[in-house]
Amino acid sequence: MIFLKFSKFSFFFCLSTLVFTTSCVTKKKYDDLNSQLSQVSSDAANTKRSLKLAQAQQAKLEEELGKLTEANLKLISDSTDTGIALRKIKGLYTDLTKTYDNLIKNHEKLMSNSAAESSRLSSDLARREAELKALDANLKASKQQIDKLSVDLKTREERLNELERVLAEKDKAVDALRSKVSNALLGFKDKDLTVNVKNGKVYVSLAEQLLFKSGSTKVDPKGQEALQKLAKALQGQDDVNVLVEGHTDDVPVAKITGIQDNWDLSVLRATEITRILTKAGLDAAKVTPSGRGQTAPVEVGKTAEIRQKNRRTEIILTPKLDELFQILETN
Structure with a gap:
């Protein structure tokens, strides 16, 4: 940017010197110089706009860099927590593995005794089913008897009322x-x-x-x-x-x-x-x-x-x- 300002100044200085030192300049040269001056001015304006745009982009990039830096710090913190949690999970996994192995051993032990136990349970189940059927039959008989007694009671109440x-x-x-x-x-x-x-x-x-x-x-x-x-x-x-x-x-x-x-x-x-x-x-x-x-x-x-x-x-x-x-x- 300093270089551009210097060049532009140098150009105008040289032009002025040329104008004042040359008492007689042709019109064609004068027009060329004006044309060059307009072009330089236009380039300078474009450069200035580009510079402002570049500055805005730089500010935006700096802001994004700050956010990324903050996110990076958070990721670092989360990574630390994740590492702690991972270590805990590994510990739990180890405990679960031991527990699973113990369960497998106990299961194998139970399976070795399951035949006799299953036979006993089947026998108990059959006996309880028979008892349940007997209780159900007794319940039905009792219900029938209760229904009959209810009818008899109602009849007796009617007779009692009539007797009274x-x-x-x-x-x-x-x-x-x-x-x-x-x-x-x-x-x-x-x-x-x-x-x-x-x-x-x-x-x-x-x-x-x-x-x-x-x-x-x-x-x-x-x-x-x-x-x-x-x-x-x-x-x-x-x-x-x-x-x-x-x-x-x-x-x-x-x-x-x-x-x-x-x-x-x-x-x-x-x-x-x-x-x-x-x-x-x-x-x-x-x-x-x-x-x-x-x-x-x-x-x-x-x-x-x-x-x-x-x-x-x-x-x-x-x-x-x-x-x-x-x-x-x-x-």
Whole structure:
């Protein structure tokens, strides 16, 4: 670049000298010199542009050189890390090789014993498969049994519900019957006549003094009135059976014609009451006389009061339980 500047200066210096020293220059030479001067100026401008371009390329190359230098340093660092990692990998490879060799040895040892072990395992597997089949069969049988029990349970629940319904209706009917009989016999004293419910039945207990004189089998007028009212209350109760039980105390009966003992007396009294009830309108097929004698006392004792309580007639009213028995029979 210094050389170019010097040459250009020298050229202009020489030209000026030539012009000033030569007082008379031909036009042709002058034109040639101008042409050369223009050419030199153009070459100088081109050279200047090339120089700037070269400088720009030099700056770019220097920048790229810096980047390459930095990348080279990084590669050197990565190479160091890679070398460390490679050495570790080589160590691991050596360990893995040793482990592999040990595994091969153990495998060969296991293979030498595998025949017996395989036979044992096959035997165990066959045995377990047989057990599994047996368990599966038992499971299916149990499931069938459970299904059957579920159906039976559902059927029993339905029967139980039906039974509870029938029992509830029976209890309701018994309560209604007791109320009806009690209302029909309201005019009698409690000591002569009581109406109670026991074991799903209505018990009408009539004391001896209301019905009979001592040792007699004929019902007094007051007793006949009570029996007729009872018969009237029971009319239309086709689903009620009537049991007439005669009871005596433990004192032997006096020698009366036709009466041998307390058995006879209780039976004859029950029969007489049955006759009055049926004449008053009850169906004879639904009324049953029974004599218990002294075998079913209300209280045990020898006092006059206890013996008086035991001398009684009990009329037991039992609602028919055909529907209930039918449900029970199906169970």
